[in-house]
Amino acid sequence: MAMSAHATAHTSQAKAAELPRVPTPAIGPRANPYLDADSFEGEGDLMVLNMGPQHPSTHGVLRLKLWLDGEVVIKAVPYLGYLHRGVEKLLEKLSYVQSTPIVDKNDYVASMTNELALVMAFEKLEGCEVPRRARYLRTICAEMQRVASHLLWLGTFALDMGGALGGGTTAFMYCLRERERILDLFEELTGARFHYHMMQIGGVRHDLPVGWDVHMKQVAADIRARIPEYESMLSANPIFRSRTKGIGRIDARLAMELGLSGPNLRACGVDFDLRRSQPYAAYDEIEVHSALAYEGDVYARYQVRVAEMYESLRIATALVDGVPAGPIMGRKPIETVNAVKPPAGEAYVAIDSPRGELGCWVVSDGSPRPYRCKLRPPSYHALAALPYLLPGTTIPDVVVILGSLDPIMGEADR
């Protein structure tokens, strides 16, 4: 299990990209997202229900316009933009140096990975090398962030189906209890609990404090011991299973066309993981097993995320032992606002954030500000699946399906 870091740390040879196992899917039956709800033939009229933007279960400020026949959804149209802050326009105005802390606020439960994607795109544009120590730190941070993000997801997901006055809250509190310890770790490392500003073009901003590795391993071991407890409340529970099995099923072909990624894609049986197919940071030095499920339903997505927590803890624990000595920055320190001036060009870099493929496409014209910087948020693509998933389900399922896709509106709306 935990051999990888030690075994491969000496060799340091980039591992050849693995080829993923991907089904070759045909187009199956799909709900029609462009259905004309007025032409619905049934008894009486359809009720139009606006779910959100102020609704406890829309994970932020998503608005779903639902056409209901009784409680059955006939048509669903998501409306975004309630959290649109014009981040892409803002990135055109800010310099490369300034933009890192800004994207922290996009996916506010997994800030580390936001910074990582952006910074890696800038580094590719600039052509700067990242030292090995910085790459290790980046990987550890990203994996711990994944655990924190999945814990929050698990908690809110239980809340979605259990309600605020029942077992859902209990699972939620347990998850937050453990997540808090990861935030404590990040506080020790970066000085902040949510918006870290840890990554920096060329490396990382903060080196490991004394004793951090011991603390981290302790936290990882504790969380690993606690995850079975959450599972005991959910995984085998017949109520939970009946709420999630066969609900919100998405086939691999549709998932690919919509650009679903990360756990949402791997729950459809598509074994694609950017950490293995395009290893970045230190993932080329450690073996990554991506969790896989085949049903494509809500329960499969739940299984994948829970399995990913174990795997991320393993990766982070294995790496923290083998952090090599060396500098944490690969370029000269950033001391002015216009310190980074990449040559004209374009770059696209994608990483596997807790929610899936988080990409950054950046165009430079040689000035210290990006000419165009597009972020590819996985949540936006996941939400695009809603018009296909929701028709035919009932309101309780709407909440569960939405929760299972794990959207973060700050990231989808940008």
Next chain:
Amino acid sequence: MSVIAPLLDALRTTIRNLGRKPITAMHPFEPRTRAPRYRQSFALLHEANGDEACIGCKKCEKICPSEVIVVGTAAKRESPATGKKRGWADDFTLDLQACIVCELCVQVCPVDAIVMVRVPNAPGFEREDLFLTMKRLYENEALPHAPAIGSSMIASHNPAPASQAQAAAPAQEPGT
């Protein structure tokens, strides 16, 4: 039984947690211990000889992504302590309401004048309460501040061989 057993399992988990110690932190009634690097509010520092450290170079004002820092640069004049001619800031304001706590201003400060303090700014009833004037920034100097000051941060970022030893064995941080 495959239905009953998991249901009992959930009950067992909850009753087991009933016996665990609560983790509630009674903030703000009991102070929380914060990590040394914890960053909350800001302070301006004096030099050892009693001079104000800020030279009014406006680097922090320029790099601030949310444009919350405004520095008023004064004319160069002699320092009362050393007698050397140097730059001064005659005004320095920082609007905490819009600050995103990115620490970039600390990183770029060439004279280690601005630092982040570990103690949060006390909540206020007016917008002015979150507006740090130069006077309040110097008053904050007494508060425990994060170990990262501009020069030490830049030194740790330097990929030159000299800093490698430091990176491998980080020094004990103050204020732990």
Next chain:
Amino acid sequence: MIGQDVAQIAHERFGLESGELGPSVPRERLLEFASALCEAGYLYLVYISAMHHPATKNGEAEVPARYTVVYRVRDLARGLEFPFRCEVPLGTGVPSVASVWAGADWQEREAYDLVGPVFEGHPDLRRIMLPEDWEGHPLHRDYAINTPHHPWR
């Protein structure tokens, strides 16, 4: 990794040269090109985005303002990516590829909303981020960051 098989298809069937940024597909043949990609196994749509280039003067010749719509697709089974782009002058529509990849629907809506190119044949081309009565497209290069707008309701 760039998919060389499609680069070959682009070269042989469409006569396009693809560098690091991918080929620039003429808008008349964009849909045909997208279908060919889909048939070649590139089922995964990574993103569609666009950028706006204002009119510039290149010496004597004036380069008119134009949109660049960029696409990136991926073959998950082989881990291959393929970017391509389509350049159109302002005021000209771009054919929608929503019939090829279902996910292009929202991607094109976003590109239209923020940058401005109109996608022809899109099933439901509405604004997605901004309110429906918003004026202008914020990611236009000439859209100043402090452009006044109606107060948000």
Next chain:
Amino acid sequence: MNVLFGSPALHALVLGVGIVSALLGVTSYFIWFERKFAGRMQSRIGPKHVGPYGLLQPIADAFKLLIKADITPDTADRALFNLAPLLAVCVALLSLAVLPLASGLVIADLDVGVLFFLAAGALTVVPTWMAGWGSNNKYALLGGMRAIAQSVAYGVPLVLAALVPVILSGSMKLSDIVAAQAGGHWFALWPPGPGLGAGVLFVLASLAEGNRIPFDIPEAESELVSGISTEYTGMKFGMFYLGEYVHSLVVAALFVTLFLGGYDGPGPDVLALQLLWFVLKVSLVSVLLLWVRWSYVRLRSDQLMTLCWKYLLPSGLLLVAASAVWVWWTEQGGSR
């Protein structure tokens, strides 16, 4: 009829006022206990600041709800909207009338006591639907729809479950049912099978019929915002809240009466001891219900219907048949 104070009317008045006010007091501290209990279960502390151990929290809460703005939506049906919370509490309290707390300590010991509380239980849907319809809110409407479906469905297994002790004791009078269990012959324990099964069925069905947690599908915060009580503010909301907890306690009390021997317990038959036993049993059952409530997620509304019609109803019929067979067999064999 056993009368403690002069005339039956005076008896009912004194006891009624006494028991209802005692119950309201108990309910508010039951809420305090639940918050502490759930808090500790979730690694939290629970109420802490108002009074020692947060003991004054229920009073502070009630006071807060009283001084909150009372909003009635413009489009609401004012009469229904304002009446619903009041009715919710009243209906929840109704079943108390036939509940024997100790030997002779009962407001009205009706000969058809079981029938009375079944009727009162069936009424709980009325305020719920009034709130759902009167709020003129789509979420409230959906909640009301669910409430009706649920109430109608779960009324059937509830009747079947209540029939089991009636058959076993041969009376619909609650004091007779308790008397039949005297000396430890609790129906939950003896005869083995039908009694305990019917007890579980009774609790499930009566909680579901009253749309109470953990079957609060008409409220379903995560789906319907707050369901029927979405538009309610201040004390009107507080009354729904109160009604909910009163109902939970009454259900526990009825369960104890029908299946756990009511006030029966070891020791001499003095009033104080009987009351103690009764309170003890009700507390135990309530804590058990709380434990279950804070451990499980919620079923979907249609799955709840499936549970009722496909599983609870047949098992209810089976239990009734089994208890009938038991009674017939004991009478035949004269095994007593």
